[in-house]
Amino acid sequence: MPDALQLLQTRRSVKPVDLVAPAPSRAELDTLFTVASRVPDHGKLTPWRFIIFEGDARCAAGDKIAAIFQADHPDAKPEHVDFERTRLARAPLVVAVVSRAAPHVKIPEWEQVLSAGAAAMNLVHATYALGYAANWITEWYAYDRRVLDALGLAPHERIAGFVHIGTPVRPSEDRPRPPLAEIVTRFGG
Ligand SMILES: Cc1cc2nc3c(=O)[nH]c(=O)nc-3n(C[C@H](O)[C@H](O)[C@H](O)COP(=O)(O)O)c2cc1C
Numbered sequence: 001m002p003d004a005l006q007l008l009q010t011r012r013s014v015k016p017v018d019l020v021a022p023a024p025s026r027a028e029l030d031t032l033f034t035v036a037s038r039v040p041d042h043g044k045l046t047p048w049r050f051i052i053f054e055g056d057a058r059c060a061a062g063d064k065i066a067a068i069f070q071a072d073h074p075d076a077k078p079e080h081v082d083f084e085r086t087r088l089a090r091a092p093l094v095v096a097v098v099s100r101a102a103p104h105v106k107i108p109e110w111e112q113v114l115s116a117g118a119a120a121m122n123l124v125h126a127t128y129a130l131g132y133a134a135n136w137i138t139e140w141y142a143y144d145r146r147v148l149d150a151l152g153l154a155p156h157e158r159i160a161g162f163v164h165i166g167t168p169v170r171p172s173e174d175r176p177r178p179p180l181a182e183i184v185t186r187f188g189g
Pocket of ligand 1 (some may be wrong): 140175
């Protein structure tokens with residue numbers, strides 16, 4: 001298990017197509033969700049939940065995505081529709097992080113949304129801590145209400161991310177990170 005700070009300093013996303021089996025086991029999934037749900041949550045509202053896509057269920061979800069894509073693009077080439085069908089089947093495991101943020105008398109909705117982002121990031125870090133890799137993406141279907149309905153989301157629920165998880169086939173290249181001098185200031189009073 002890598003040292004925590006080293007893991008945080010070196011983690012980088014791996015493309016969904018570069019994530020292969022094995023995926024985390026059932027016991028490891030419990031660890032992932034335990035970590036993902038251990039995030040700051042103003043008001044203890046649990047304003048997020050998780051949906052696991054694995055095995056054939058990934059393609060069943062893909063069928064729904066492809067059907068909606070085809071309805072909007074009746075002239076699409078079959079290979080394009082087939083690609084839409086495999087959206088959630090590129091990696092062996094996909095976890096949808098669902099935001100359940102809703103208006104509340106005391107807790108701003110914005111803070112509930114941020115908590116879902118924290119849950120997604122904890123899920124990603126825990127994945128790497130277990131020796132796997134991940135990619136947090138959304139893509140068009142995360143924003144299509146018909147797809148969200150078909151995946152079982154309630155009308156107020158939204159996708160914070162589809163976190164793709166698996167074993168990396170190759171290390172991915174790092175990307176430039178923002179220079180600290182550009183993003184960190186010290187308040188001068
Ligand atoms: C909320 C959210 C949604 C994202 N959606 C996409 C996406 O749809 N497609 C994509 O290529 N990258 C998307 N990304 C970016 C990927 O996570 C990208 O691989 C990542 O920024 C690389 O960062 P890293 O090098 O620190 O791992 C998204 C990131 C976030 C936070």
